[in-house]
Amino acid sequence: MIKVVLIEDDPMVQEVNREFINQVNGFEVVGAAGNGAEGLRLVRTLKPELVIIDIYMPQVDGLQAIQQIRTEGLRADVIAITAASDADTIRKVIQHGAFDYIMKPFKFERIKQALEKYRSFRNCFNDSGTMSQKELDSILFQKEEHAEAELPKGLNAVTLKKVIGYLSGHAESVSAEEVAEGIGIARVTARRYLDYLEKRGKVKLDIQYGGIGRPINRYIYQS
Structure with a gap:
């Protein structure tokens, strides 16, 4: 199972996101927080593979939390789920290594797609050894022939x-x-x-x- 920490300040949205994530095979929400500061403590303690985080939050916002995750070298990937739609925020979140960026409101199929893509991404790196350019390209880019x-x-x-x-x-x-x-x-x-x-x-x-x-x-x- 891929362990997920969910960081979302709206209790109702947090519960909906939890249910969505737990519906996708291979994922389990192991902890949830209502702000970035609490979320960071959970990430340090629970050591999840994936953090799903909002941006607009009290105390420590999502962008600051992502920056801190990277600064501390915590081995957790990040998917942002947020109402933030301005180009500057999107650019900063992506620059800090977010695997995906989902804007609210969204449907279950969108988060399912993101999680399944992330699972495939992780599986590709589970094997030891080297990787060819073709193998790497198949991970980073969707193949035209498949599309x-x-x-x-x-x-x-x-x-x-x-x-x-x-x-x-x-x-x-x-x-x-x-x-x-x-x-x-x-x-x-x-x-x-x-x-x-x-x-x-x-x-x-x-x-x-x-x-x-x-x-x-x-x-x-x-x-």
Whole structure:
């Protein structure tokens, strides 16, 4: 079992996160704290493999706690689950070695995906010996051929990444026409990718009713 320490100041959110984590095979929450200072004490005592931490917290915030974990050389990986969405905070958390960054609100599938990816990551380093560049690349990057194999016929991973990149760069909802113009594809093609992402729960449909004419379907990315 991968031992997890959960650091979250909202009791209700803490309990939901605990239930989510314990539902994923191979993970167990062994301790929970309501602030960074208490969380650091648990990490030192329980020596978990993984720390799942909020950023906005009293006493010692999440970023300070992550910095302290690194300063003390504690061998715990970190996944941030937080409402913090500003680029500066995200950059600092990633710079301090966070394995993943999940923004609130989020669905169970998102944390499950993060934990399963982390489990695969740990398993790759359980074996002793050296590692080839190809083996390392398979850990650090999602393979294009694997991504394409999962896509419906007629869609490709490169264009999908462009669509996701365009969507994630906009805080407001966008139309299929705007996506098409933004990345240089046909509107009907953009609509196919947007429909696919909606079915996967990656985008939310925002139907807007204006003046005379048909309502406009707009889409907003769900990180």
